[in-house]
Amino acid sequence: MSAPSQDAVRAALAKVDDPEIRKPLPELGMIKGVDISDSGDVSIGIYLTTASCPMKTEIGDRVRNAVLDVPGVADVDIELDVMNDEQRTELRKSLRGDSTEPLIPFAQPGNLTRVYAVASGKGGVGKSTVTVNLAASLAARGLSVGVLDADIYGHSVPRMLGSTIRPTQVEQMIIPPVAHDVKVISIAQFTSGNAPVVWRGPMLHRALQQFLADVFWGDLDVLLMDLPPGTGDVAISIGQLIPTAEILVVTTPQQAAAEVAERAGAIALQTRQKIAGVVENMSWFETPDGQRMELFGSGGGETVAANLTRAVGAEVPLLGQIPLDPQVREDGDEGTPIVLTQPESAPAKAFSSLADSFAVRKRGLVGMNLGIDTTRNLMS
Numbered sequence: 483m484s485a486p487s488q489d490a491v492r493a494a495l496a497k498v499d500d501p502e503i504r505k506p507l508p509e510l511g512m513i514k515g516v517d518i519s520d521s522g523d524v525s526i527g528i529y530l531t532t533a534s535c536p537m538k539t540e541i542g543d544r545v546r547n548a549v550l551d552v553p554g555v556a557d558v559d560i561e562l563d564v565m566n567d568e569q570r571t572e573l574r575k576s577l578r579g580d581s582t583e584p585l586i587p588f589a590q591p592g593n594l595t596r597v598y599a600v601a602s603g604k605g606g607v608g609k610s611t612v613t614v615n616l617a618a619s620l621a622a623r624g625l626s627v628g629v630l631d632a633d634i635y636g637h638s639v640p641r642m643l644g645s646t647i648r649p650t651q652v653e654q655m656i657i658p659p660v661a662h663d664v665k666v667i668s669i670a671q672f673t674s675g676n677a678p679v680v681w682r683g684p685m686l687h688r689a690l691q692q693f694l695a696d697v698f699w700g701d702l703d704v705l706l707m708d709l710p711p712g713t714g715d716v717a718i719s720i721g722q723l724i725p726t727a728e729i730l731v732v733t734t735p736q737q738a739a740a741e742v743a744e745r746a747g748a749i750a751l752q753t754r755q756k757i758a759g760v761v762e763n764m765s766w767f768e769t770p771d772g773q774r775m776e777l778f779g780s781g782g783g784e785t786v787a788a789n790l791t792r793a794v795g796a797e798v799p800l801l802g803q804i805p806l807d808p809q810v811r812e813d814g815d816e817g818t819p820i821v822l823t824q825p826e827s828a829p830a831k832a833f834s835s836l837a838d839s840f841a842v843r844k845r846g847l848v849g850m851n852l853g854i855d856t857t858r859n860l861m862s
């Protein structure tokens with residue numbers, strides 16, 4: 483068989499996406515060159531955004547597999563190089579435009595991303611668990627999903643999604659790692675080890691602003707934000723930064739928990755945000771003989787939904803009830819949400835029908851320029 487043409491190899495490369503930026507490598511200026519020998523040996527030069535790019539093996543594998551599929555290719559050799567400053571600037575401009583104003587894409591008119599802030603009155607009710615399972619479930623349906631772990635003090639989202647790598651930085655632009663098809667950004671990725679974060683309101687506000695404006699989220703269908711428990715500064719900041727963000731309140735069935743959850747939801751009255759609904763977690767435990775044991779009582783979700791409906795003067799639905807199941811915790815600890823590992827289990831089905839109730843559509847705005855250049859450094 484004769485050696486493949488440059489066109490054939492480049493056509494194959496045009497179908498290879500960067501795993502994090504999710505656009506074709508040639509479009510990102512990441513193909514340095516293609517050499518083809520008479521015997522069909524192909525050598526591909528790839529520019530990485532940074533020398534420490536955590537995705538370099540994945541990128542090399544994707545390129546190798548795509549090119550090996552081209553008829554006439556005998557072997558593929560990958561040579562990695564690193565972009566220079568000029569090339570990085572070009573990449574940043576091609577992704578985020580030329581503006582120097584740091585803007586939050588989700589707050590711009592015409593932006594089609596649905597943003598949900600997941601809130602709870604107190605800690606430990608399963609807010610992060612709901613966030614990651616909902617995100618994974620929506621991503622599994624083909625939606626483009628991002629999670630911003632805004633639970634600055636109790637950041638557990640990266641662990642629950644099994645995301646261990648740090649984001650790549652291209653100039654002032656941060657590329658979020660992807661886990662289970664979900665883009666993930668968390669303060670945990672910017673602190674060393676398990677160090678606690680002790681920040682006051684204004685610093686938190688600034689950090690959130692940077693996570694929203696400096697991260698290259700791309701064209702998301704849905705952004706879920708895991709808020710810290712309570713009615714604190716972060717909820718108010720989100721209300722100011724993205725007024726169109728809707729609040730999703732998570733509670734347990736317990737009446738005491740319901741009362742504090744209601745306060746978290748009622749913050750929407752101050753910030754004038756819409757409440758998307760209420761999720762009741764740990765609703766019951768199902769015994770092997772099929773009996774439901776209501777370990778934390780019952781009715782919390784209904785109560786919060788009814789009281790918030792009254793308070794805001796608009797229907798706040800109870801969107802779902804998630805059973806208590808040790809597998810939910812085990813899978814969370816393993817970094818593989820139960821909706822992916824055991825989709826037929828009762829909790830996974832409950833998460834999945836919760837995702838249905840969002841009735842989300844793909845936004846279909848491929849190529850729309852949402853990103854804006856920024857000149858600030860994260861946490862500076």
Ligand SMILES: Nc1ncnc2c1ncn2[C@@H]1O[C@H](COP(=O)(O)OP(=O)(O)OP(=O)(O)O)[C@@H](O)[C@H]1O
Nearest residue numbers: 605606607608609610611636805806807810811814
């Ligand atoms: N339905 C469930 N069944 C069993 N375990 C659950 C369920 N939901 C959550 N958990 C477990 O309960 C613990 C607390 O959950 P999670 O961290 O999601 O709560 P949280 O509200 O986000 O807490 P915080 O805001 O304090 O971080 C975790 O260990 C989690 O795995």
